[in-house]
Amino acid sequence: xxxxxxxxxxxxxxxxTGKKAENAIKESLFLFTLYICVxxxxxxxxxxIYDVLxxxxxxxxxxxxxxxxxxxxxxxPRDFLTTLDSRYPDRAGIGPAFxxxxxxxxxxxxxxxxxxxxxxxxxxxxxPKNRLTRFIELNLTNLAxxxxxxxxxxxxxxxxxxxxxxxxxLSGGLTLTLLILPVVIVASREALKAVPDTIRQGALALGSTxxxxxxxxxxxxxxxxxVTGMVLGLSRAIGETAPLIFMGALTYVNxxxxxxxxxxxxxxxxxxxxxxxxxxxxxxxxxxxxxLLLGLLLFMNSIAIFIRNRYEKDF
Amino acid sequence: MSLLSELSQTSMKPFEKVVKFFITVSAFxxxxxxxxxxxxxxxxxxxxxxDPAVTxxxxxxxxxxxxxxxxxxxxxxVLISSTLYIAVIACLISFPLGLFSAIYLSEFATKxxxxxxxxxxxxxxxxxxxxxxxxxxxxxxxxxxxRFIPGTGVFNALSAGIAVGIMIIPTIASIxxxxxxxxxxSLRNGSLALGSTxxxxxxKIMFPAAISGIIASFILGFSRAIGETMIVTIAxxxxxxxxxxxxxxxxxxxxxxVNVSLGDTPHxxxxxxxxxxxxxxxxxxxxxxxIASDYVARKYRKEYE
Numbered sequence: 001x002x003x004x005x006x007x008x009x010x011x012x013x014x015x016x017t018g019k020k021a022e023n024a025i026k027e028s029l030f031l032f033t034l035y036i037c038v039x040x041x042x043x044x045x046x047x048x049i050y051d052v053l054x055x056x057x058x059x060x061x062x063x064x065x066x067x068x069x070x071x072x073x074x075x076x077p078r079d080f081l082t083t084l085d086s087r088y089p090d091r092a093g094i095g096p097a098f099x100x101x102x103x104x105x106x107x108x109x110x111x112x113x114x115x116x117x118x119x120x121x122x123x124x125x126x127x128p129k130n131r132l133t134r135f136i137e138l139n140l141t142n143l144a145x146x147x148x149x150x151x152x153x154x155x156x157x158x159x160x161x162x163x164x165x166x167x168x169x170l171s172g173g174l175t176l177t178l179l180i181l182p183v184v185i186v187a188s189r190e191a192l193k194a195v196p197d198t199i200r201q202g203a204l205a206l207g208s209t210x211x212x213x214x215x216x217x218x219x220x221x222x223x224x225x226x227v228t229g230m231v232l233g234l235s236r237a238i239g240e241t242a243p244l245i246f247m248g249a250l251t252y253v254n255x256x257x258x259x260x261x262x263x264x265x266x267x268x269x270x271x272x273x274x275x276x277x278x279x280x281x282x283x284x285x286x287x288x289x290x291x292l293l294l295g296l297l298l299f300m301n302s303i304a305i306f307i308r309n310r311y312e313k314d315f
Numbered sequence: 316m317s318l319l320s321e322l323s324q325t326s327m328k329p330f331e332k333v334v335k336f337f338i339t340v341s342a343f344x345x346x347x348x349x350x351x352x353x354x355x356x357x358x359x360x361x362x363x364x365x366d367p368a369v370t371x372x373x374x375x376x377x378x379x380x381x382x383x384x385x386x387x388x389x390x391x392x393v394l395i396s397s398t399l400y401i402a403v404i405a406c407l408i409s410f411p412l413g414l415f416s417a418i419y420l421s422e423f424a425t426k427x428x429x430x431x432x433x434x435x436x437x438x439x440x441x442x443x444x445x446x447x448x449x450x451x452x453x454x455x456x457x458x459x460x461x462r463f464i465p466g467t468g469v470f471n472a473l474s475a476g477i478a479v480g481i482m483i484i485p486t487i488a489s490i491x492x493x494x495x496x497x498x499x500x501s502l503r504n505g506s507l508a509l510g511s512t513x514x515x516x517x518x519k520i521m522f523p524a525a526i527s528g529i530i531a532s533f534i535l536g537f538s539r540a541i542g543e544t545m546i547v548t549i550a551x552x553x554x555x556x557x558x559x560x561x562x563x564x565x566x567x568x569x570x571x572x573v574n575v576s577l578g579d580t581p582h583x584x585x586x587x588x589x590x591x592x593x594x595x596x597x598x599x600x601x602x603x604x605x606i607a608s609d610y611v612a613r614k615y616r617k618e619y620e
Contacts, residue, residue, distance in 0.1 A: 023512060030514040034423060037415035038432060041484050045439045048450045055453075118341035126335070127342065139345040145535070145605035146598065147542025149569050150352060152576075153594045157355035161582065178348055185345070211331045239443030242544040242569070246576055268445045268545075275449050275549055283453055290446050297441060 052294070056287025059090075080288055084254045085270065089281035094289050097270035099256045100169060101238055101296070104266055107173025108237050109230070112184055115177075116233070117219075117226055120188030125214045143182040151179045152243035160247065167248030170260040175243050180233035187229025191222040224311035231304040235297050241268040267293045356598060359591030366585045374592070378557045380566060382575060382586045389589060391596060393557050397472070397565035398597075401547055402540035404476025404561065405483060409536055412480075413487025414529060420488070421495035422503075422517045440485035448549030451478035456550065460562075470552025470564040478546045483536040490535065490612075494528020495521055531612035538604035542597065544569040568597045 060080055083093025127133040155175030165171040195218050203213035244266055253265040265273075267289060274286035363369060369389055377390030416436070420429055455474040460467050467473070498521055506520040507513070522529070552564025553574060572593050580587040 027512055027514050030517075031423060034415050034419035037412045038419050040412055041416055041439065041481075041488070042432070042435050044481050045435060045442075047454065048442070048446070051450065051454050052446070114337075115341045115344060118338035119344060122335075122338040122342040126338070136342055136345050139349045141609055142602065142605055143345060143348055145538060145601060145608075146352065147539075147544065147569065147601055149542070149544045149572050150356070150594055150598050153572070153591060154348075154352050154355055156576075157359065157591075158351060181348070182345065209331075211335070215334075235441065239441070239445075241443065241445045242548075242573065245573055268443055271449065272445050272545065272549065275445070275452065286449060290449060293443060294446065297443070301438075301441065 049294075052287045052290045055284055056289075056291045059284040059288040060291055081292070085252070085265075085273075089274075089277075089279065089285045092274070092285050094267060094270055094292060096253050096256050097265045097267045097289070098292070100172075100253075100264035100266045103169045103257050103260075103264060104173045104176060105234060105238060107170060107260065108176050108180070108234055111174060111177040112180060112230060112233065116181055116184035116230060117188055119181075119185045120192060120226070121214065121219060123185070124189045124192040125218065126210075140182045140185055144186065147242075148179055148240055149242045151175055152246040154178065155243060156246040165261060167263060168261045169257045169264040172244050172247040172264060172266070173260075175247065176237040176240060179240065179243060180237050183236065184230055184233040187232065188222075188226040191225025191229060192218060194225060195221045224307050228304045228308045231300055231307070235300040235304075238266070238300075239268060239293065239297060241272055244269050267296070352598065356591050356595040359588050360595045362583075363585060363588035363592040366588070368585065380555045380571060382589050387585070389592075390557075391568075391593070393555060394566055394568045394571055394593070395596070395600075396557060396559070397551075397554075398541055398567040398569070400559065400561075401472050401476045401479060401551060401565060401567055402537055404473065405479035405540040405543075406533070406537055408477055408480025409483045409487055409540075410533060413484045413532070413536070414491055416484065416488040417491035417495060417529075418517050418522070420492050422513065422521060436485040436488055439481075440489075442482075444482065444543060444545040445549070447478045447482050448546045451475055451546055451550035464562060467562040468552070468564060470550060471562050472551060472565040473561045475547045475551035475565075476561070478550060479540050479543050482543065482546065483539050486539060487532045487536045490532035491525070491529045494525040494532070497528065498524040527611050527614050531608045534604050534608035534611065538601045538608065541604070542569065542601050544573060548573045568593050572597075 080093050081098060082095045083091070084095055085097075086092040123133065123136065127136075152175065155171055155178070159165045159171035159174050160167055163171075165174075199217050199221065200213050203217040204210070208216065248263060253263055255262075257264040271286050271289040271293065274282050274289060364371060364374070368387060374389050374391050376392065377388045378393060379388040379390050380393045381388050416432075420432060424432065451474045452469070455477055456467070456469060456471065459477075460471060460474050464473075502520055502524055503516060506516040511519070547565075547567045548570040551567060551570055553566045553570065554564040555566050555571075558565070572590055575586055575590055575593075580590070
């Protein structure tokens with residue numbers, strides 16, 4: 001009875017003061033503000049993509065030939081994907097940079113996979129819960145937040161000077177590996193964490209050792225998640241520009257790297273180079289490079305999503 | 316039978332040991348990387364301060380940064396102030412946009428809209444910074460900055476700051492979204508049951524409840540803005556003197572690191588060592604911010620677990 005009367009009073013009050021209408025306006029204004037904010041973020045992305053596509057597509061498709069990146073194709077002066085860089089914007093190709101990025105990918109994959117997976121398996125499955133483990137975890141969180149230029153300086157001091165690899169594609173690849181390793185370790189740990197304990201306990205109950213339980217049961221179930229994390233890390237690595245500048249990747253490189261110790265340039269570096277020229281024609285060339293870079297990233301992310309949807313078990 | 320199992324176990328052991336040794340070493344690589352970052356930056360930075368032309372006092376009080384000039388001056392304050400200036404512009408853009416996007420995603424969006432918007436934000440997060448740099452220089456500057464503020468130069472702090480801000484929107488949106496989602500549903504339902512509207516619930520209940528996570532995202536976003544390199548190098552220009560005009564070019568720590576290293580600086584010269592002095596300055600700044608963000612975030616996770 002009393003509840004009913006208060007309710008009546010309240011609704012009367014709101015009607016009398018017009019609070020409801022005022023509130024409704026405030027509500028829709030607020031929601032409108034939220035819409036605007038989300039729309040700005042999405043519109044920016046669309047504008048960016050539209051701008052790049054509309055500027056660069058002609059450059060990318062003119063006399064484009066599908067082919068492998070080989071030295072034989074250098075003779076075709078208009079094939080953007082395979083020709084060398086040039087002083088003339090309409091002849092500049094991205095061949096060496098494309099090849100350099102592929103080299104970097106191979107080095108990064110082969111260095112990241114064992115160390116990233118290994119560290120994740122140790123931390124998630126074997127590490128004792130003590131201060132040292134906690135310290136390693138703290139280090140990983142902090143390393144993930146270190147700016148990429150700092151990794152470039154580290155690579156310059158350690159790989160280029162100390163290890164004597166010089167300003168080479170190997171130094172570049174290893175530097176990028178250091179950069180993505182923390183991210184990959186965290187992602188791989190998440191994948192291992194998602195494997196339910198029943199699998200571990202089941203394996204142990206059937207008499208397998210801890211080692212067998214981890215490497216024959218847990219790790220195989222976590223592989224799709226780990227690979228996804230690695231592909232995403234790799235796509236971050238190929239988009240990185242700053243650390244590679246210290247590897248001498250910005251100097252005019254007009255040859256294809258043929259050993260891990262040869263000098264190189266990479267797609268983002270080449271784009272940075274072209275963006276630096278003031279003439280309008282270079283904008284087209286830079287856009288074409290960006291389209292290639294974004295296409296490559298899109299391709300890799302699709303692979304990651306495909307693996308996640310196709311192979312990941314839902315426990 | 317027992318012999319067989321014994322045999323298989325003993326034959327596995329050395330291999331297992333090798334694997335286990337390897338994965339343990341990999342895990343300790345995290346510590347090794349941290350130590351080598353601090354060690355290399357410090358040793359070269361110490362070399363830098365041993366040059367008679369450089370003094371610690373000059374480093375923090377001079378008002379010009381001209382390491383490659385005839386009479387070099389090393390005033391890091393110029394670079395720090397530019398860095399903070401651009402980072403603040405970026406935060407003015409990204410804090411409201413990121414936070415409101417997060418509130419929309421967690422409090423208002425239907426599951427279907429969420430499924431569309433989240434990937435879009437992820438794509439935005441995955442765009443390489445050199446692309447944002449291109450966008451700032453070739454689109455934001457001519458189409459927005461120079462249209463509304465005529466007479467602005469090609470390189471200016473404003474467009475660089477805006478582009479950096481756009482770059483960190485996804486970081487802030489996704490961490491704040493996680494923080495809002497970590498608030499127990501009972502709070503949201505309780506507020507709605509007491510008759511408050513969704514706006515009141517979002518602003519007066521959910522926002523304060525998730526405040527530590529949101530602050531953590533802000534700190535992390537600020538730290539990322541400070542460490543951002545390519546956007547400010549491409550669009551921010553290089554103006555090596557102290558100034559606070561958003562229309563003029565600026566010279567951040569990161570872009571001066573890039574520009575000094577471009578100038579083909581031989582190993583052992585003061586300019587080369589200056590790279591590492593700047594590196595450690597930047598590292599300390601971001602390190603403190605990251606620790607602070609981690610600390611704040613950890614606090615909120617405890618509250619609801």
